[in-house]
Amino acid sequence: MKNLSSTLLEAQKSESRLPYVKVEVVERVGGVTRLIWSRLYTGSEPDFYHAAAMPGDGSLVRLRVDPNTHNLYRQRVTSPGPESDFSSWTLWSNSTCAVALTSYGQYVTCLRVNEGGWVYESHSSDYGQNWSDWSYFNLGSSPAADVRVAVAYKNSTTILFLFAAVGTLYRRLREGDDWGSWAPWTNSLSSISGVSVVYQGDWNVIVSGQDSSNNYKVCTCVYGDGYSAPPGTWSPLAELTLSSAGSGVEFHYPYLAFPDVFRAFFVEKYQGPDVYSRPLWSHSLATADFISNLWREPVPFNLSSSHGVAITHHDSYAWLSNALGVWRAPLSPAAVELTDDVIEITAVTEPFSGRVAVVLRNDDGRYKEPGSGEYAPIKEGSKLLIYPGYRTTLGAEFSLDTAYWIEGWEYVSAAGRSYFVLHGRDGWSLLDHWRARRQFTWAQGEKNIFQLLSFLLAQVGLEVYAFSTSGAMVNQYPTFTIHPRESGATAVRRLLEMVPDVLFFLSDSSYVKNPLPDEDSAYSYGTDHAILEARYTSGAQEINRVQVYGDGIMSERFAWDEIARIYDRLGQVHDLNLD
Structure with a gap:
């Protein structure tokens, strides 16, 4: 499972071997960048319908609707940054409720819904500087009272328009001069409280609303363009999160973008005694297709807002916007290498757990302020990468081992020396800290064990791959329930009890393998391999x-x-x- 060079294999056998360990800290969870948001603007505008997009010149185009007058305002900031003025708005239209905005290169398109539920379109071909007159969209019938809209480009001549009325989502695909016609989707909700779409191989859609049992949901689906679904077809709704009827929790106003992976924001609204309305965010896994619906557990965003935040991106930054705020975060994860400061590393791997302690020199107090300056990536939750190796005839050689995530650190003074010790745990710890917010149940025949494992690991942002699998892993579709407050680690162990396969972590991903009694060993120790220390332990069985x-x-x-x-x-x- 690890490919070592011939020189590295030779070095590890030598009695005079010289260890070399590369250590790096990266702002990632799994294979996905942990976005560190900085708020660039805090205004006094009222929180209401809004939208944002970034055309190809890097400008930020923002929209907001005043809840008192229903006037629509727009804004274009040419080179957005910490010193930009985000407070200047231009009155654009009146009688406006919901809005949507998208861009591709120099082109920007806006949809607006007036107070009567009618939909209008305007577009710009110069990065949002100048706009066409509003064009009325004939929906083919009288509008509903509460309409939601979304729009996305595939390229400069192909664009998808969506509008939701009651529980039906309608689509209209423009290809060049052919504007197509409105047609309903093939899915069903009793009501729709928000919709967003982004093109990435297919038209990838996120929608919030209620089902026929009055459960509030956030769901994903695909309007196919030949990548994951046939052109012109809708995939079934896949649940991202759910709130049971009567719980007082609702979901509204989803926003979707693909800055590096699919990232979504939506509003969670609670109507109980301690009323709140705040955005939650989630992202897909590093290599997962949208249609697989593998998302990490939604996480609260530190903001009180009834209408949430729109996410957009350009070049090296992701951006958030609503009527009264602007945020940005770098897409490239901050990283720092600590190799030259390593004094000692202790890694312990046990069934269903793994931990590491990295001892670093701190005689000059260089680590007195972790999380800032050169050492900004050193934070709780950052990924700690260990690359064990040796100095060989070709120089320092190493291979990637298990990734860990920083749990904390300590300062140690002993024998006149000062040390900074990083403590990390592997993917089992991420699973152990995840708790089911509600009950999840799959009927027999619904998902196989590998798919259930994929769901659980996705909740903490990890992907699972297969080196090999047993027949039971892929052919057994059990009835399975994850109980409220149950840890992810417990649920994974229960699944593994059903199969002979094992789960382990390598780098920042998890793998399943079906170990067979007759398979060859990956490595053997012979008399030509010097052994520094060995230990044999015998003990009573935990279960007999x-x-x-x-x-x-x-x-x-x-x-x-x-x-x-x-x-x-x-x-x-x-x-x-x-x-």
Whole structure:
């Protein structure tokens, strides 16, 4: 599973080997950049409908609607940055409710919905400097009272328009001079509270609303263009998050963009005793297609807002905007290499856990302010990469080992020396800290075990790949429930109990493997390999009596020699998939 060069293989056998370990800290969780948002503008504008886009010249085009007058205002900041003025607005139209905005190169298109529910379009071909007159969109019927709109370019001549009325989403595809016609989707919701779309191979759509059981949902789907779905077809709705009817929690106003991966923001609104309305954010996995619906667990954004934030991007920054705020975050993760300061590394790998302690020199106090300056990436949650190796005839050689995530650090003074010690844990810790916010249930035949593992690991931003799999891993579609407040690690272990496969972490991803008794070893220690230290440990079994309960059946097994010495240590398994 690790490919080592011949010189590195030779060096690790040598009695005179000289270790070399590269250590790096990166602002990433899994393979995805952790965005560090800086707020550039805090205004006094009222929070209401808004939109934002960044055309090819890097300008920031913003829209906002005044809730008192329903006037629509626009703004264009040519070179947005910390010193920019985001407070100057131009009155553009009146009688406006919902708005949507998109851009491609020099082209920018806006949709607005008036107070009567009618939809109008305006466009610019010079980066948002000048705009066409408003054109009325004939929807083919009387509008609904509460309409939502979205729009996205594929290229300079192809653009998709969406509008949602009650629980139906309609689409209209313009290709050159052919404006197409409005047509409803093939999915169903009882109401739609927001919609957003971005093109990336297909038309990727995120929508919020209620289903026929009055559950509030945020869902994703694809309007196909031949990448993940056939052209002109809709994929089924896939649930990103859900709030049960009667819980008092609603979801509204999703925004979607693809600055590096798919990133989504939407509003969570609580109507209970402690009322709040705040944005949540989520992102797809590093290499996941949109249609796979693999998103990390949505995370609260530190803002009170009834209409959320729009996300857009240009070059090396992602941007957020609403009526009264502007934020930006670098897309390239900050990183710092600590190799030259390493004194000692202790890594411990156990079943279902892994941890590391990296001891760094701090005699000159260089690490007195982690998280700032040169050492800005050193924060709780940053990825800690360990590359073990040796100095060989070709120089320093190494290979990537398990990635860890920083849990904390300590300062140590001993024998007249000062040290800075980083503590990290592997992917099992990310799973262990995730707790199910609600109950998740899959009926028999709905997902196989590999797909269930993929869902769980996605909740903490990790991908899972297969070196090899058993038949049970891909052919067993069990009834499975993740209970409220259950940890991700516990749920993963329960899935692994159903299969012979093992799960392990390498770099910043997880892998499953089906170890076979007759497979060749990856590496063997012979008499030509110097061993610095060895230890053999023997101990009592944690479990020496097992009872398995299925659907109307029970079976048990005993380790009699162990029971005779330490009496029985019982382990029980309850699995209604067994019959």
